[in-house]
Amino acid sequence: MNGVTIASRTIGRLSLYRRLLESSIPGGRDTVFSHELAGLACVTPAQVRRDLMATGCSGSPGKGYRIRDLIEGISKVLDDPEGQSVALVGVGNLGRAILTYFSGRRRNLRITASFDVDPLKTGRVINGCRCYSMSELGDVLERGRIKTAILAVPAGKAQETTDALVAAGVRGILNYAPVPLRVPDGVFLEERDMTMSLETVAFFARKTALERK
Amino acid sequence: MNGVTIASRTIGRLSLYRRLLESSIPGGRDTVFSHELAGLACVTPAQVRRDLMATGCSGSPGKGYRIRDLIEGISKVLDDPEGQSVALVGVGNLGRAILTYFSGRRRNLRITASFDVDPLKTGRVINGCRCYSMSELGDVLERGRIKTAILAVPAGKAQETTDALVAAGVRGILNYAPVPLRVPDGVFLEERDMTMSLETVAFFARKTALERK
DNA sequence: GCTTCGTTGTGAGGGAGTTCACAAGGTCTC
DNA sequence: GAGACCTTGTGAACTCCCTCACAACGAAGC
Known part of the structure; x- marks a missing residue:
């Protein structure tokens, strides 16, 4: 194995x-x-x-x-026998959608910490997940031995957030921010750019619609 | 070309x-x-x-x-010279995130109609996009010649919604619902299952973290 | 037990997408 | 204008997945 x-x-x-x-x-x-x-x-x-x-x-x-x-x-x-924690960075609409979707879904893989810049969100529990300020990111991730993160921040903050995540020991990032990320070797990255997806679908919708004629 | x-x-x-x-x-x-x-x-x-x-x-x-x-x-x-309209089905957190993200971004490719089952949402304009009830789906899509749709509904409603979209002439679907969709030939489908993405990232985060030792 | 049927496990083949590597062609310097 | 340098465009090689196709196997019927 x-x-x-x-x-x-x-x-x-x-x-x-x-x-x-x-x-x-x-x-x-x-x-x-x-x-x-x-x-x-x-x-x-x-x-x-x-x-x-x-x-x-x-x-x-x-x-x-x-x-x-x-x-x-x-x-x-798939599962880590000791369980695996995930961090979410960015608790906007998309972040909340992700939290809602994953909350209580699987005991072994859970979003246990979220982060946001908005002081109205930090310190509170949102959709069952504690929201921390960005300045606490390094500490919380290291204490929780969190190796996996979901990025749902605006484009302008994506790369610097990524750098902070990697510095804190994160080894896998799921990126929903609409910019490509640069990560060092040994960090797994999955890009989920919605614009790329939508433009691709729109292109082929148009193309196959034409072919039908 | x-x-x-x-x-x-x-x-x-x-x-x-x-x-x-x-x-x-x-x-x-x-x-x-x-x-x-x-x-x-x-x-x-x-x-x-x-x-x-x-x-x-x-x-x-x-x-x-x-x-x-x-x-x-x-x-x-990429662009249709006459412009291209997109429909969004499901105006939950994820749907609103998508609307926010795309609103006013590109004149040529716009989300012009959204649909939801919730009567509190239908009939209103949410993030600059009119929200219709599901029963209006066929009419609105056909009148607007909409060929592209984004699916952000719960798993249980995904396939039936898809069937309705295809029946209304949709030729490209971007699926955020957490189930695989069955579509006929000639319909372009892009699956964006968040669970699959997250579990994949978690797996490789764990694996590469182990390799480092 | 023998035959038929349906399913698994997998070597080999195929296809799509990416990278390599290099010829062809500008630009700049002297 | 000759040489050095850098970049483009692209055939060929490569790599990664996926599919084909078939041997091996178990069950069921006769």
Whole structure:
């Protein structure tokens, strides 16, 4: 298990499979086939089987995969046995949406601290999460051994915030700010720029609409 | 220009390049080099040059690319000359974040209609965008010839909303709901599942933190 | 037990996107 | 104008994923 690298797309889909297994399989069912999970996840059955290889789980031909085994196997890959804390920086509309969405969802991966510049927000608990001032960022992250952060600040503050996060020991950043971030080697970065996404969708919506004619 | 297909990643980066050219180049500058744009966008210079090939723009060795040409060339690819309207479905925290973020940003691509089930929201103008009830969805989309939609509704409503959007003529969907969507051929779909993103980042944050030891 | 059917696990192949690397072509200096 | 330097444009190589296709296997029926 050590030394094997897993593609980041695979990790994302494993997370999805687990959610689907926990929520979308009719109760009483004990096993699933790869084509069933594939249908729920909107991917091919071969993709599901490949992804599941990374967990070490195996199914039986003709019978499928045991659901309990899958959930356990995926969790062994995705979860930190000691639990993992996440910090959110920027508690605007987007930040609150993220907090609402994740609150109480999974005990093992939780947003345990948020940060904002607005004094009306700092010191309070917002959507079940304590909001600290930016000046406390380093301390709180180091004390909580927080290695993962979500960035939802305005473009102008994104890079300096990132630098502070990295200095405080963060090793993975999910960036919703509309600017590309520069991070040192060894820090994992996922960019989620909404403008890029929307313009891409708009382009292809227009293009496929034209093709139809 | 017709018939040439452009990769969706390239479209996203072109959108980014244009924003950077419009906002991050010191005034007075007339040209840029690929390595400068690459630095701003956090990609390689070769990537920039490849992407720009898709616009038909060309630079001069030793002098770089004329900024005006680039902005114009990229706009010719990305923009609909008649302007393009976008619909937002789901005006919760995330929906409002999206509205705030895009309001007045680009005249050519605008969110012109939003939809929600909450009667407290429908009929009102929220962040500069009229909010309609879900029952008006088909009418408004067809009257406005809206081909692009952003989905920010709860998981349970996502697929049925999608079906309604597609029936109303939508050809591109940006999905922030935490479930995979099933769409017919000819509809472009971009999935932006926050849980998948966060679990992926958390996994690699943990992994690279371990590798460091 | 033998055959049929349906599913898993995976080597091999394929395809898309990115990077390499270099020829071609400006610019600047002397 | 010759040489040094820097940048563009792009064929080719590479890399990463995904899909194909099929051997291996278990179950069920006869």
